[in-house]
Amino acid sequence: MRLATRKLLDVSSSSLGFISIGIMGVALLVILVPIFSRGAQAFVFKGTIEHRRLLLERFERGDAAAFAEEYEAVRAARQPVYDTIATFGAAQQQTLDKMIAVLTRLSKRNDSIARLVKRRLRRISDDEPFLDNVDTVSKVLERLEGHVDSAEIAGDLALLHSGVDAMAPQVAALEELKDAVANLLGPAPGTVQPALPRRQYGATRWDRAEVRLQDLLYETLWDYSGDGMGHRVLKPRVEQFRDTPMEPLFDYVEHHAEAMLQPRWTCYWGFLFDKPLDIHIFGGILPELLGTIYLTIGAILFAVPVGIITAIYFSEYARPGRIVSFLRTCVSTLAGVPSIVFGMFGLAFFLNACHMPKGVLAGALTLSLLILPTIIRASEEAIRAVPRTYREAALSLGAGRWHTIVTVIVPAALPGILTGTVISMGRAAGETAPIIFTAAASVAAVLSFNPLQVWNQPTASLSWNIYNLCTEHEAANEIRHVQFGMVAVLVTVVLVLNLFAILLRARIARKLKG
Amino acid sequence: MRESSKTPRLNMPSERLILSARANLQNHVLGLVGRSALFVVTSVAAAAVLFIIVYIARDAIPFFQLRGVREFFTSTGWYPSGDPPVFGALAIITGSVLVTVGAVVVAVPLGVSAAICLSDVLPFSARQAVKPVIEVLAAIPSVAYGFFALVVLAPLLQEAGGRVLAVAWYLLALPLLFLTVAVISDLLTSRIQVEARRRLARTIALVVLAAGALLLLALTGRALYGLTIKTGTNAMNVSIILGIMALPTVVSVSEDALQAVGRDLREGSYALGATRAETMIKTIMPAASSGILAAVLLGIMRALGETMVVWMASGNAAQIPSPLFNYLEPIRTLTATIAGDMGEADHVTGSARYHVLFAMGLLLLVFCFLCNLASEWVVARQRKKLTGEA
Numbered sequence: 068m069r070l071a072t073r074k075l076l077d078v079s080s081s082s083l084g085f086i087s088i089g090i091m092g093v094a095l096l097v098i099l100v101p102i103f104s105r106g107a108q109a110f111v112f113k114g115t116i117e118h119r120r121l122l123l124e125r126f127e128r129g130d131a132a133a134f135a136e137e138y139e140a141v142r143a144a145r146q147p148v149y150d151t152i153a154t155f156g157a158a159q160q161q162t163l164d165k166m167i168a169v170l171t172r173l174s175k176r177n178d179s180i181a182r183l184v185k186r187r188l189r190r191i192s193d194d195e196p197f198l199d200n201v202d203t204v205s206k207v208l209e210r211l212e213g214h215v216d217s218a219e220i221a222g223d224l225a226l227l228h229s230g231v232d233a234m235a236p237q238v239a240a241l242e243e244l245k246d247a248v249a250n251l252l253g254p255a256p257g258t259v260q261p262a263l264p265r266r267q268y269g270a271t272r273w274d275r276a277e278v279r280l281q282d283l284l285y286e287t288l289w290d291y292s293g294d295g296m297g298h299r300v301l302k303p304r305v306e307q308f309r310d311t312p313m314e315p316l317f318d319y320v321e322h323h324a325e326a327m328l329q330p331r332w333t334c335y336w337g338f339l340f341d342k343p344l345d346i347h348i349f350g351g352i353l354p355e356l357l358g359t360i361y362l363t364i365g366a367i368l369f370a371v372p373v374g375i376i377t378a379i380y381f382s383e384y385a386r387p388g389r390i391v392s393f394l395r396t397c398v399s400t401l402a403g404v405p406s407i408v409f410g411m412f413g414l415a416f417f418l419n420a421c422h423m424p425k426g427v428l429a430g431a432l433t434l435s436l437l438i439l440p441t442i443i444r445a446s447e448e449a450i451r452a453v454p455r456t457y458r459e460a461a462l463s464l465g466a467g468r469w470h471t472i473v474t475v476i477v478p479a480a481l482p483g484i485l486t487g488t489v490i491s492m493g494r495a496a497g498e499t500a501p502i503i504f505t506a507a508a509s510v511a512a513v514l515s516f517n518p519l520q521v522w523n524q525p526t527a528s529l530s531w532n533i534y535n536l537c538t539e540h541e542a543a544n545e546i547r548h549v550q551f552g553m554v555a556v557l558v559t560v561v562l563v564l565n566l567f568a569i570l571l572r573a574r575i576a577r578k579l580k581g
Numbered sequence: 582m583r584e585s586s587k588t589p590r591l592n593m594p595s596e597r598l599i600l601s602a603r604a605n606l607q608n609h610v611l612g613l614v615g616r617s618a619l620f621v622v623t624s625v626a627a628a629a630v631l632f633i634i635v636y637i638a639r640d641a642i643p644f645f646q647l648r649g650v651r652e653f654f655t656s657t658g659w660y661p662s663g664d665p666p667v668f669g670a671l672a673i674i675t676g677s678v679l680v681t682v683g684a685v686v687v688a689v690p691l692g693v694s695a696a697i698c699l700s701d702v703l704p705f706s707a708r709q710a711v712k713p714v715i716e717v718l719a720a721i722p723s724v725a726y727g728f729f730a731l732v733v734l735a736p737l738l739q740e741a742g743g744r745v746l747a748v749a750w751y752l753l754a755l756p757l758l759f760l761t762v763a764v765i766s767d768l769l770t771s772r773i774q775v776e777a778r779r780r781l782a783r784t785i786a787l788v789v790l791a792a793g794a795l796l797l798l799a800l801t802g803r804a805l806y807g808l809t810i811k812t813g814t815n816a817m818n819v820s821i822i823l824g825i826m827a828l829p830t831v832v833s834v835s836e837d838a839l840q841a842v843g844r845d846l847r848e849g850s851y852a853l854g855a856t857r858a859e860t861m862i863k864t865i866m867p868a869a870s871s872g873i874l875a876a877v878l879l880g881i882m883r884a885l886g887e888t889m890v891v892w893m894a895s896g897n898a899a900q901i902p903s904p905l906f907n908y909l910e911p912i913r914t915l916t917a918t919i920a921g922d923m924g925e926a927d928h929v930t931g932s933a934r935y936h937v938l939f940a941m942g943l944l945l946l947v948f949c950f951l952c953n954l955a956s957e958w959v960v961a962r963q964r965k966k967l968t969g970e971a
Contacts, residue, residue: 072767073856079760080858084698086756087691091832092714094825098721098729373625380623384616396957397627403879403953404633404946405886406723407916411942414923415636436629443626469615490720497722500888500916504923530724530889537732538893547732554728558721565720569713 099558106555109548113273114333116141117253121268121349126341137329142256144326148248149255151316152241158312159238160197166204166227167191173220180211180220201238205231240307247283247304248320251276252327264345265542271349273330275545280324284317338552346510347536347549355553358427358526359496359560361518362506365431366438366495371488373435374442375477378484381443382450383472402440406500409437413505428522430506437501438491445487449480452579482575486568493564497557499530507531509539529557634946641943644668644936653940659899659913661922661934668937672899674944676912677885680819680895683908684884687824689877692831696876697861699832700839701847719829723889730822730894735813742810747802754801758794766790810909814896817908822890827880834879838872838960839865841967871963875956882952885916886945892917915941 116137123129170188174181187207191200208228245255253269254261261267270276285301305317320327341351377398385391413433423429453476461471477484499507508525509532515521537543537550600608645653648668656669699708737745766786773779842865850860866873896911899918903910919938926935 069767069771072764072771073859075764075767077856077858079764080861081698081702082756082760083694084702087695088698088703088711088714090691090753091695091718091828092711094828095714095718098726098825099717101733102725102729373622376619376622377626380619384619394623394627396954397630399957400630400950400953401626401633403882403886403949404630405882405888405916405949407886407888407919408633408637408942408946408949411640411919411923411939412633412636415640415939416632420636436633439626439629468612493720497720497724499722499724500920503920530722533724533728534889534893537728550728550732554725558725561720561722562717565716569716 102551102554102558105548105551106553106558108274109338109552109555110336111332111334112548113330114335115269115271115273115276115328115330117269117328118271118333118335120253121271121344122337125264125344125349126337128337141327141329144323145252147319148252148316148327151313151319152245152248152255155308155311155313156197156241159234159241162230162234163197163201163204166230169223169227170204170207173223177217177220184211198238198242201231201235205235237307237311240304241313243286244283244304244313247279251279251283251320251324265348268349270328272548273328274548276324276328276330280320284321339556346540347532347546348542352529352532352549352553352556354527355529355532356556357516358506358528359530359557361427361521361526362430362434362502362528363492363496365427366434367488367492369432369435370439370442370491374439374487375446375484377439377443378446378450379472379477382447383468383476398440398443401436402444406437406498407503409433409501410504412436413501417505424523425505425508425525426521426523427506427526430502430526430528433501433505434495434498437498438495441491441494442484442487445490446480446484449483449487450476452483453479482571482578486571486575489564489568489571493561493568496564497530497561499528499534502528502531509535529553529560533557634950637939637942637946640936640939642936644933644940647933647936653937657899657901659918661937662925666934668933670915670918670937670941670944672901673913673915673918673941675901675905676816676895676899677914677916679816679902679905679908679912680823680891680914681881681884683816683820684823684827685877685881687821688827688831688880688884691824692828692876692880693835693873695828696832696835696839697866700836701857701861701865715829715832718825719833723826723887724893726822726826727889727891727893730818730890731814734818734822735894737813738810738815738818739813742813743806743808746808747806750805751798751802754798758798759791762787762790762794808909812896812911814894814911815909816895816902816912819891819895819912820908822894823884823887826887826890827883830883831876831880834876835869835873838869838876838963841872841963842868843967868967869963871959871966875959875963878952878956878959882949886949888916888920892920897921915945 119129119134120138123131123134167188170184174184174188184207187203187210191203195203204227208224208231211224249255249266249269251269254267270279281301284304286304288300288302289297290300291297303317305314308314308316338351339356340353342353344350381391381395385394410433413429417423417429417432418425457475457479458471461475462468466474506526507528509527533550533553536546536553540546543550652668653670654674655671656667657672658667658669659672660667699711703711766783769786770779770783773782846864846868847860850864855863891914895914895917897913897917898911899913900910902908902912919941922934923938926932926938
């Protein structure tokens with residue numbers, strides 16, 4: 068081969084390496100950027116007046132006087148919407164009343180009609196939903212068809228029929244519109260307070276408000292013609308109310324949405340420390356955060372002492388032999404056990420065999436087994452890195468073996484041990500599979516701050532609830548910001564722990580260099 | 582020596598250093614007790630492994646007693662709550678194997694070439710800059726990867742799958758094809774002796790090959806562009822993410838293996854006039870081959886044992902894709918089945934439905950155990966080989 072060709076091959080093989088490292092970096096960015104940029108939206112977003120109302124009513128935070136003033140303005144801006152809807156509803160009610168009056172009159176004149184109609188007409192009352200009343204009238208008219216002989220009555224009925232047919236879809240559309248308005252602005256004044264918190268408040272975030280505004284202005288239909296895949300078609304709702312007093316409402320809502328919701332940039336630190344409300348539709352992630360902290364610290368409490376002692380035994384006492392090499396194989400096997408198998412073991416051993424309750428203790432023990440090999444390895448490396456001279460100096464001063472280990476070697480190795488511990492903390496905080504069966508609960512009460520009371524209670528945790536919220540939550544699409552916020556918090560916790568470990572390691576390296 | 586906790590005084594009279602027989606015995610016994618206490622704590626790790634194997638096996642064996650072995654390994658029907666229930670794990674095992682193979686295909690070429698670059702090409706300072714990238718990739722929790730796969734990647738693939746694939750293919754294949762074309766055209770014309778003629782021939786070959794390569798690229802790219810992906814939660818999505826998750830393991834273990842080869846072989850090779858690429862391919866890689874194999878095994882273990890990503894983003898459909906290599910189909914893996922079905926099965930402890938999950942766990946455990954032993958053996962062999970030859 069020519070030299071130039073060989074050089075070219077050399078360069079291309081190096082560039083392959085550069086390309087792979089570049090791909091790695093790009094992959095990291097592609098994963099982290101959306102997580103952090105969208106996760107930040109859980110903390111900083113345009114909060115609407117509904118968000119401030121929620122904070123004030125549920126968490127007792129915020130300036131009540133300023134809120135009241137602002138809410139007055141908002142109420143004034145919203146009033147035309149409710150007025151228009153009320154007027155339109157009243158008009159429809161009137162039309163229906165007229166129809167019923169006509170029917171009653173007809174039934175008085177004609178016995179056969181009366182027989183057919185009377186019982187059904189009695190069902191109509193103001194207590195029934197309006198839509199049902201319209202439906203009843205339309206059914207009555209259907210029933211009458213074919214039973215009428217006089218031409219005059221038939222003409223009346225035809226008129227009524229066309230009236231009801233025109234009215235029914237509008238009534239249905241009005242109901243949908245009322246729902247959409249309640250979704251956007253919260254329950255209408257004068258209606259019964261809904262039971263679910265999610266129905267008690269309108270859109271608390273402007274980004275959600277924009278989606279709901281679109282739902283209000285447009286009806287979403289799916290078109291399945293063509294290739295069989297559904298295509299989204301947006302149909303303006305205003306078309307259902309053409310030439311009615313409702314028509315200007317849509318224009319009004321579209322242009323006054325900001326006045327009705329008062330979006331303002333908000334920094335919501337409560338996301339970290341607030342209790343969740345209505346399965347995370349509102350509020351923060353306090354139980355998840357606490358659960359993760361308890362589980363992590365519990366795992367560390369069990370794993371670190373055992374890990375350090377094992378490392379001491381391996382590095383200071385063990386003589387090469389069958390037993391020690393068996394023990395080492397066991398440790399490396401433990402490192403290779405899939406995390407879900409740890410979870411199954413936790414279920415089979417801690418829960419089923421030892422009869423522990425599903426809770427923090429069982430979860431922490433399972434996690435501690437998972438991180439044990441990491442701690443053993445890091446501690447052993449750290450202990451082996453302590454210079455021989457320390458050991459010799461201590462021994463020459465007359466200290467015993469154990470005394471040397473406790474007062475000289477372990478303190479000298481402590482930063483290294485700490486590095487391993489901190490990295491394992493990150494691992495324990497992020498693991499999900501081992502705690503699914505042993506500790507995790509989707510909807511858990513906030514654990515007490517007293518660690519002695521929590522050991523037997525199942526807990527929420529960041530890792531498990533990320534899974535749970537994005538796959539099993541009924542409104543998973545609406546709380547993307549909560550999910551991204553949780554992921555961002557978890558990743559931040561883990562990365563901060565790792566950063567701490569990296570800095571610690573750098574300090575040790577500097578110290579060893581002198 | 583005294584086993585006391587006080588600091589020894591330096592100016593002690595010398596005769597006090599000689600201990601009485603009783604004190605000696607006491608020291609001996611204390612030391613023995615301490616040692617055995619340490620040993621007991623040390624065996625916690627070993628006991629954990631044994632307990633894991635025993636307790637998983639104890640709940641797995643009843644399944645084979647209840648249902649026999651054949652159905653589990655040969656049937657593709659997975660209807661654990663059907664009447665009668667069918668516990669065929671073949672499709673699920675296939676799913677696990679498929680995503681693992683996919684992850685290896687993603688992670689090993691990338692990981693090994695990155696490891697080579699890290700250990701032999703990059704200067705120290707650049708290496709220090711790349712290391713944190715690998716550490717962060719390793720540190721990100723699996724549920725965050727799974728969330729990314731489900732919430733970001735899957736909708737992207739589903740809505741713009743063809744376009745995404747085509748762009749990725751262009752970005753990946755363009756530099757590779759360019760390198761290949763340059764090398765091939767150079768190789769083809771290296772026999773021509775006259776310098777000017779060779780240069781001309783090489784230019785012509787370069788242009789022709791480049792045109793061919795671009796045509797190929799355009800054709801494949803267009804085919805990819807027209808592709809519609811029915812569901813974003815499929816084997817390819819999971820394979821890519823698992824590959825990224827296995828990358829740090831593959832990179833760091835194979836870099837360790839390459840470093841362990843030592844300077845002597847490298848310097849010998851350079852002294853004989855080999856280029857860096859030749860040194861790496863002909864000398865260092867063969868010497869480090871077993872370490873790289875260990876890296877691959879560890880990567881396989883990471884991908885096979887991963888739960889959250891596959892549970893969230895693989896589609897969880899217990900079916901064998903047809904054709905087998907169709908990575909755009911949803912699949913289901915062993916780990917995801919365990920995680921997903923345990924919640925429904927653990928009320929009926931003792932039934933085949935509960936024990937079948939432990940049978941799957943045992944399968945995973947045994948495989949990881951074998952992989953681990955193999956990688957340890959391979960690393961030990963490399964160490965022996967290197968120290969023996971040096």
